[in-house]
Amino acid sequence: MPVNPWLAVTGGTAGPGYAARFAELEREGQDLHGEARRVDALVREKLGRPGDVLDAGCGTGRVAIRLAQLGHRVVGVDLDASMLDEARASAPELDWRLVDLVELRLDRTVDAVVAAGNLWPLLTPGTHAEVVGGLARHLRPGGLLVAGFGLDGEHVPFTLPDGVGFPTLADYDAAAAAAGLELVTRSADWAGEEPYRDGGYVVSVHTREGHL
Template structure:
């Protein structure tokens, strides 16, 4: 059995339930596109190449494609990707482990929404950030938003799996050649992060990184 926290918690069968949840939220008028708007703004509203890491059912990636971006979605959960393909069959949805990711191409921006960081397989966090950074063009952006405690992650992590903190994330980013540009407490980018339980971090890959 996989030791990935997401697959342990969900059994790899969460796709249909997640798709229905978001469909219900959309029908009730909920705004589901805050992450995509932030990415769109960071790219100056110009079409770009975007990798959605941990894309789930494709909510963020699909809206980015609607905004004109060239998007690739990757995820470890086949049931989530099945829902993404059903909703947007023209987009590339790839079953991949981020710790060994190698797509043989680079992107203007890599986005990780939906609590990607706390759900990574224990022991792979720094490796995943290094692989995501390796998929960025020089000057490209890595944007991750995630909860830092049980109040901001909507499920219980498996026993013995701690919430990785921001220090660990920043250490991994520095090791991958990334520079922190800005950190906020929301995806709108308006509320400065001052130590709460949720953070959205924007890092840039150095322009001279090979």
């Protein structure tokens, strides 16, 4: 299997620096919880209460930890041990799992999957459709897949390895459709307020057919 772009770029050692950078942003008063706020609102709109959420590519746990603070039952999954070490240090009581998403097999389904942090362009080449299909299978009927990612080098703060191109939004939509997901809404921001007009960053909300 090809090397994962994230691990190729970072060497699997980015956790401490990544955590320190977001800690500094928090000290500066920046809002770090837009993704969690959006997912929380979407799940509560569906269920009328907190739900079960999978944070796919959870990194240092920023989104998952905030969702847990808001009352959701969360599992965070990442393939970078250095990132998960930071997540476990911050919230040892939560369910953190070291696994490539292409191999993910939870023992339960969830109400929502959040994929933030540019997960889509950083998946291992050749696994994109398989990963989306696996995430869809972890959704209960009516569950939501909420994904935000950059589509070009200007909107992804990493240089992809030589020979690795950016997967397109059309690729993502095709993978979602093949997985039985339907598009609910799409925006250019996590607040869901700025309409998406073919820009370099997109947030998509898909649902699995059925009712929660």
